[in-house]
Amino acid sequence: MKNAWALVGLFVFALTGNAAEKQLKIRLVSDPTTFDWNRAHTDVETYVLMNIMEGLVEFDSKMKVKPLLAESWTVSEDQKTYTFKLRKDVKWSDGKALTADDFVASWQRLLAPLTAAPYAYMLYDIDGAEAYNSKKLADFSQVGIKALSPTSLQIRLRRPVAYFIQMLTFWVTFPIRQDVIDKFGPSWSQPGKVVVLGPFLPAAYKPQSEIVLKRNPLYHGTKPDLDSVLMRIINEDSTALNLFKSGGLDFVRPVNFLELSDLKTSPQLHTAPYFRTCFLNVNTSKYPLNLxxxxxxxxxxxxxxxxxxxxxxxxxxxxxxxxxxxxxxxxxxxxxxxxxxxxxxxxxxxxxxxxxxxxxxxxxxxxxxxxxxxxxxxxx
Structure with a gap:
């Protein structure tokens, strides 16, 4: 665990030329590899996906799981079958109601070998999921993922898994709209085409420059007080810090460690415990690290x-x-x-x-x- 350093400025509204617009400006350290949450796998995507999409459950401020798109759920006596009751008031950003089939479509796509999803293994505790992902099982109806009704989703595990409900906070398990994918193909997740469930929706993307999120008028939860979020893509820490100082960013993280000695007395510098483990990923197929x-x-x-x-x-x-x-x-x-x-x-x-x-x-x-x-x- 380490301490995260962040500089937080006053939120200055009307910096975009529109006096009525409330916009938050933050930094991304690089371009997202994708907007496709079944395939996303880097920290950068977190900032985008967790603002435009949601899942069955979420963590509260005390790291306890609470319902989100699910209204409630039950667990069988043997701890292997989860049945989720979905909220009926949730609509996609195009007005279509969320259904259990949207979760089935997402999880089938996540496990499909052709998707080549880096996090497909996260569903391996579901009955038949690993076999389907490894092409040992061709019939997805044999996998333990079922829509019992438009508002009821049932998941059957191959064994009791204590962390299963926590795992459903991760973006790869969020629902998708198969009809949108069928219509637009590989570009389905791009701004202007993708439909979402979160408080914001992607409005524009300029590679190596910026991403703009706009408030989702059909969001089911508490409406954000912001009209938009401007995510500026800035590789260099020093460049981001200078932009913050000039008012071009409202929030910047991380702060370059070389700048910390000059900033520790600043009232704009905030620190907080950050749960992150860094490690070396070793290639065990090569000598001598195969030993x-x-x-x-x-x-x-x-x-x-x-x-x-x-x-x-x-x-x-x-x-x-x-x-x-x-x-x-x-x-x-x-x-x-x-x-x-x-x-x-x-x-x-x-x-x-x-x-x-x-x-x-x-x-x-x-x-x-x-x-x-x-x-x-x-x-x-």
Whole structure:
């Protein structure tokens, strides 16, 4: 877990030339890879998709699940069958009513092999889902996803899954309109074509420049006090900060760590705990990282407790993928920093470490990642 730094300015309305418009201006660090929520897989898409779409449930301020598009749900005695009752007052942005078939269409598309959805595996606990995704099952009617009526959705799991209801807050499980996809094909999710359920709808997109969201007049929930949101696509942290200072952004995150010393006394700087775990994704198909002892040596060779100081941020070193605040750690072996032990394991795995090929570390081109990559290189 680390602290997130953000600069928040006064919301200045009427900066677009329209004196009556209330617009919030924020930053995206890059273009979204897609507006298709079945296929989306990066942090950037979060800002867009969570403002234009919704799912069956959502988290409240205390991280407890509460109903959203679902009015209620029941769970069978064996904890394997969930039946959701949908709200009847929810309409898509084109006026058509939400139905259980919209969820079935979305989850079938998410699992369809041709979709190649990065997060298809999230539905694997549903009966038959993995087999359908891996082409071992051709008949989707055999998968445990059923629309019992226009307002009733039933999900049958292959085993009890304690986290299943929490998983439904994720955007890949949000409903879709199959008729819109059939009409527009691959471009169905683009502004002007896509229909949505959230408080805003995408109005315009200029690659490498900006995304504009407009208020959805048919939104079922509390109407936003904003008319629009301008998402400016800015790769460089320093550029975003300068734009914030000049009034071109109302909110900027992250703040470049090199600027923090000058900003810590600013009343506009806000910090908050940020639940995020960063890790190295290791290619275990290549030598020597295909060897368990070599991977253990790699983990033991980096002193994670120093990373916070290197990046000038308040962080805690991670011993697991999930923070203890959310999921208390259970029993298990923690691989801690131990350079001597790591060197011994590496020698046991490969013999002479000097004969090893160079390891390549690939990361996004940011100041923070450059510093972190240099630290890891120096440690190893």
């Amino acid at each position: 368990p002892k070599a991977r253990q040596a790699l983990s033991m060779g980096v002193d994670r407790s120093k990373i916070g100081a290197v990046l000038h941020r308040e962080m805690t070193s991670a011993d697991s993928l999930m923070d203890d605040t959310l999921f208390p750690a259970g029993k298990g072996t923690v691989i801690s920093f131990d350079g001597a032990r790591g060197a011994k394991l590496l020698k046991e795995a490969v013999g002479d470490p000097k004969a090893l090929p160079k390891l390549e570390l690939v990361t996004f081109a940011t100041d923070e990642n450059a510093l972190l990559s240099q630290f890891i290189q120096d440690q190893l």
